[in-house]
Amino acid sequence: MHVDVLVAEIGSTTTLVNAFQNIDGQDPVLWGQGQAPTSVLEGDVRVGLRGAIGDLCRKKGVESLEYRDMLATSSAAGGLKMTVHGLVYDMTVRAAREAALGAGAIIHMVSAGKLRRTDLEKIREIQPNLIMLAGGVDHGERDTALDNAEALCSLGLSIPVIYGGNIDNQDEIRLIFRDSTMPLYMVENVYPRIDDLNVEPARRVIQAAFEDHIIQAPGMEHVRDMVGGPIIPTPGAVMECAKLLHGAIGDLMVLDVGGATTDLHSVTAGSEEISRISISPEPFAKRTVEGDLGVYVNMHNLVDLIGQDKLASELGFPPEEAMATYKFIPKTEKELQFVERLTLEAVLQATERHAGHIRYIYGPSGRSTLAEGKDLTQVKYIIGTGGALTRLPHRVEMMEAIAKHNETGLFLFPPETAAILVDNDYIMASLGVLSKQYPDAALKLLQKSLHIFP
Incomplete structure (x- = not known):
């Protein structure tokens, strides 16, 4: 079988491949996806890459796969x-x-x-x-x-x-x-x-x-020989995708809740009103990464942030019951409830840390109002990507909770009118690197995954 472009996402634990067809036409399509464990510990990430391609072939019922171009993102060996x-x-x-x-x-x-x-x-x-x-x-x-x-x-x-x-x-x-x-x-x-x-x-x-200098994971130097296009860090690819989408639909933020970290990307200039009282500049496209907000590796941190007693009360059972069996992907009803609550906390905490806030300063002339940090008040779309926010049943409700979390009104959060979108095909990182060579196709594929059609 021959496909136009194969994009590999070589992660710390999992290697994914996405195959795309009709990349030069009016209707590019995601032909198929495959995955396998990343093989850093085996001394060569190509083992995991071949495994992911093999998984793709089995799913599509083909014996082998050929491709015109291969692109890649990497966060292997710590990124x-x-x-x-x-x-x-x-x-x-x-x-x-x-x-x-x-x-x-x-x-x-x-x-x-x-x-x-x-x-x-x-x-x-x-x-x-x-x-x-x-x-x-x-x-x-x-x-x-x-x-x-x-x-x-x-x-x-x-x-x-x-x-x-x-x-x-x-x-x-x-x-x-x-x-x-x-x-x-x-x-x-x-x-x-x-x-x-x-x-x-x-x-x-x-x-x-x-x-x-892509040599931070064993075998990556050989992957460079296989890849005809760019290799970029996976979070950087998500940012590229966010900037591409901004050009089509306007101000947005992207949440990626993972097993080890939660990343938040925002692409917005904010409002003129807030910019006039801001005390320091902020980048138009901003990323924050929260290394303590992972729903698997750092689940104990999230449990502590919520509070053991509060979490037990909300779940209706001690969180230890789910933590004892949870292995990255929730399989039981209790595990699912547990992971959804951790994901909600990660979403709220990451947004609170990323967003700016209003400060009141008192002086001889009375109270002055200042703004500090990233202004998200003009965000029109909140987008979820990553395993948790593309696969959990209540993913939309979790992102809708952001605007309601601003009880004091002092955080520069997105408004309640912001629309919620989900990267249903889980391909934002792949499309970020794809956009380097095929921007039009990447945007069309992204609109399909988000269910936005021009």
Whole structure:
């Protein structure tokens, strides 16, 4: 059997493949899906990839599969690990962090100011896939970024470094890294002027650097030989998909509740009214990842957030009864009830952490109203993807609960009028990487999965 495009999602635990047909026509279709356990522990992720393709063939009743193009996303072996280092935490460090998260990275360390010996030792222990170095607005402070560049070079590592700081430092930075074992990528300043975030150029370079050095999981270097198009971090692919959809339907947010983390992506400029009272800039496309809000790996954290007694009262049975048998996918009625309640808590907590809020400041002239954080009040669509929010029976009700969770009215949450959409085919990550080469087909396939038709 021959298909047009095969997209592989190589995750930490599961490898998925999605096969697409008629990709150049007016009616592209999802031909089939297959999955298998990711084979990092076997020493070669290609084993899991072949298993997923085999599963697809069995489901479709074909002996073998050929494809014109193969694309991939990856979060195997912990995904894209990054450390971020800047000058002032609320300015250049924050801008660099936003760029890294939006590109699909998992941030393992953030530092402001000059790197100390303890910071360098921590970087050595983390062994990140990429290091982001920033610092100083354009034509502003120079020394901190230069000192940090020298310090990073002293580590003698071969980890790629992305420099996105003061443009006046670029020539000096090139000289510092010229004889280093650390590959250097230059990008526009992520914080070129006060209150000006410039994160999109850095995001593109981060994804390019990730693909150039895609060796963080055994066998990934061989997958690069198989893939004819880009390989990007899976969360970054979801962000690409969200931005593509924004161009078609307007302001939106995407929730992805997983076994280990909950990711939230929002693509919105917010309202003019809130922007006038905001105390700091926010990126147009923002991602947050909550490492303690997973419905399997981190279920104990969610149980603690809800409260044992409260959870038992809501469920009608002790949560331990479900926790004793729950193995990632709920199979019994009690497990299903338990997982749905954890998913609801993850949705509410992740939205609360992602969204901005109103603050009241009292001074000599009376009360002033300020806004801090991401404004979601103009969001028209709340979209659910990932296993929990595409497969659980009450997934729509969980997302509808977001607007009702704003009892104080101080959170900059989406309004109750926001429509709820579900990625029914569970393909947003695949379509994000597909959009790099086939944007029109990716948008049509996404509209089908969400049941939105032009």
